[in-house]
Amino acid sequence: MSESNIFTIYGTDPFLIELKRDEVFSELKKNNFFIREIFFNNDKTFKFESLYQENEASLFSEKKILDLRIYSPITKENTEQFIDFCLKLDQENSLVLSIYNIDRLTTKKWFKEISKISKVQEVKKVYPNQFRNWVIEQYKKNSLDINEENINLLIEKTQGNLLAAMQEIKFLKLLNASTNFLMEDSSDFEIFNLSDSIFSSDLENSLKILQNLKNKKTPEPIIIWFLYRELERLILIKEDKNTFFPGPKSYQSNLKKKSDSLKLDFIVELKMELAKLDRDFKLGRSDFWKTSEQVLIKLCNPQFFSKTPA
Known part of the structure; x- marks a missing residue:
């Protein structure tokens, strides 16, 4: 272990x-x-045996990320086992711990111990008066050079919603936005009509909209961005029902x-397909549009592709 x-990440905002x-x-x-x-x-029923199994060295020495998301405190009974696992982490593996909104976290014995042997990063809440600076910071991280008009429009459009703002930024990056590109130009794509059809399991209409987008020569990266965004939202809703x-x-x-009708593994598999x-x-x-159709079919009718989708 080194x-x-x-890596330990903790905070209150998922x-x-x-x-x-x-x-x-x-x-x-x-x-x-x-x-x-x-x-x-x-x-409290979480078992560490599965982590130990994944930590075992592979015959092919494949580097692996163990992504552990902690929503409730490690119990006293499991603390020793948890620390032991961290100390014995295989050199070919990396452990990423995400700790969600646990009261008095920094006073917990297991957190103090893990802090000694990991890189700890606290993710602080972004308050309304910090939203504008946060948006500008994300522009810079994504190498976007957008004028004040676009920044103001994004802030007005997303109303302080960090996730919505980040998805707009990703969209702009995808389009190689420049200072001359106005965000309102991106809001009229018919692609956004797909959401209601997909989440209503209306396969016929979803395929019809996709065909219209193809006929209009909509750039393929926009289709991928949209589908990936919706899958991300399905996962976030699973993690926090109050996500807006x-x-x-x-x-x-x-x-x-x-989100309730799909298993997490099923959604993750679709993300991998994308x-x-x-x-x-x-x-x-690949035949881009044919493969996109297959993803839509799975989203609308998961029961035909998973024995237990719910």
Whole structure:
């Protein structure tokens, strides 16, 4: 075990924790960590045996990220086992701990112990009077040079919602936005009509909209961005039922219903399919629109692709 391969992220805002976690993942990928296993510690019944199994050295020496998300305190009974696991972490693995809104966290014995052997990052809440500076910081991180008019429009449009703001920024980056690009130009894409169809499990209409987008020669990266965004939202709703997204009440309601109807593993598999589609498309090795149709079919009718989707 070495300090460099254990990362501890903690805070009160699930989205900001996810954002910081993604930054850690991006850095690890630069060091050839491409395999990730996700574990959830939601209650006292969590067993560390599965972590020990994943930590066992691979015959092929594959570098692996163990992504442990902690929603409830490690019990006194499990503290010793937890620290032992961290100390015995294989050099070919990295452990990323995400700790969500646990009261008096810094006073916990297990947290004090893990702080001694990991890189600890506290993710602080972004208050309304800090929102503008946070948005500007994200522009810089994403190498976007956008004028004051665009910044003001984004702030007005997202109303302090960090997730919505970040998704707009990703969208602008995807479009290679410049100082001459106005965000209102991005709001009229028919692609956003897909959300209601997908979350209402209306396959026929979803495929019709996708065909219209194809006929209009909508850039393929926009389709990938949209589908990936919706999958991310499904996961975030699973992690926190109170997560809010801008839009009509029907959108929020249908989003929650769809999230409840799908297993987390099923959503993660779809994200992996999208990542493969993105990679293959860039290399000219896939029928982009046909594969996108297959993803839509799975989202609308998961019961045909998973024995227990719910």
